[in-house]
Amino acid sequence: MIRSILLAAAIAASFTLAGCATMQQQPRPHADLTRPPQALAGQRVGVALVSLPKPGVSVPGAGCLLCVAAAMTANSGLARLAESLGLDEFRPVRQGLVAALRAKGMDAVVIDEEIDLTALPDSGGNGRDGPQKDFSAIARKYGLHKLLVVQLDRVGFERTYSAYIPRSDPRAVLAGNARLINLQTNRYEWYKPVHASRQADGRWDEDRYPGLTNAYYQVLEMGKDDLVEAAK
């Protein structure tokens, strides 16, 4: 039995650690990166999504392997719910951002394909002043001068723990960022982190989790609203 528990703990740890591997280094914050996106006349801006992650469950605070295994087992129903939910409601953020940029007189277009960062070559950038990946192939394909990339790092549900014990009710969460890349200088011109979370309205643990499902779709909308508003 102990061997089974340890094996489950190791598997659970691999779930929680895997999400860290694709995190982008955060840009070095400075005043210019908070200014809403700008583009000169004649410059074409593409708005694209990085391949979206699958909704999942995180249990921060479950600090030991057995704690993680116990927490993931206790929240297996939430995990099944997360697996059943999609991100189609978030994809129109591209259209919202394009509309916001066009309202400022920019030549902005939606890039339909979702960018797989792992398939792009490295640019040699440090990830702080500019991207570590080379987007020039995308620039040539769509005739772009700038690229506004939206990336979700985490989406789904989160329940905070203190070792084996839940500290709070589960909540829906969304975390990511949008960044405007000047494809000629390969430097960031705008960076906007986004984080949204909501608890269920009423009981969270009803059959089929209607409260948490509602909260999930709320954070998708809140994340879109936040990004589009910041781009205006």
Added chain:
Amino acid sequence: MTGAWRALAFAACLPAAQAALPADAALALHGPGDAPLVLEATVDLSTVAASDRRVTYPGPNAAVFIGAVLVHGAVAESQRATQRDRLRRQAEVAATLEREAMGKLRMGELLRRALEQLPWQAGKKLLAEATFPAGAWTVSVLPRYAVSADRLALILDGEVALVPPGQLPSSAHVVQVRVVSRPRSQEEARRLWEDGGTQAHAEAVSMLVHALDLALRRPATAPADVPFRTLRYTEGAALKMERAQPELQACGRHVMRTLRGWLLSAPTSDTPEAASCEPALPGWR
């Protein structure tokens, strides 16, 4: 709780078996006694969380270890319960004026006034007790009122049980209806509760009429081919969202079917159409 209400409460656990009331059906309205209305205060419990201090469990043996984990769990739940109680008390204190004014309206008067205003062509009467008459549908309603967190809107949660003529409470079809009042400015909200809450009482009646109207006329369940969307509405000054199946949009309101299967009627915005809907549609303002 009377025997009839207990039976209806049990029936609420059974699957819905009835469609909406036929338009020519007589109805008999019944409610939960004649107590003063209680106004709850909406509370944001999203900040409730137990301590995040690192915990070390003693482990001389498995029994001690498990006991320590259970004690930790009990302490964490106690912390959360304490925080919830404190937030609820704070919200109730902040809404003292509104709670006192609403308490001047009794349930019996609320139901009597609502029945008078309910636009129902066939016969309607008010029952003192749930007698389930043979010639009419028995409509049993359990209304609960709350004030929004910013105290600029009223919220009604109504449980409406519909029993066909001459049938047992076990045949009841139960509908949950939530109605959010139109948002008000600070000045309008202040006037709502003046003079012992006269305007607030009228608003409560109007909202109950609207809830009953929806419960009686809307189909038992939404059509399966209506997709869920994330719909936006206002609750006081706050923008809220609900994943729901849209059913109606009129008079600046959305009527939708939520993921819980509830009917939710909430204002989208304060539009000119809202005024033009009065007085033909009570409660649609």
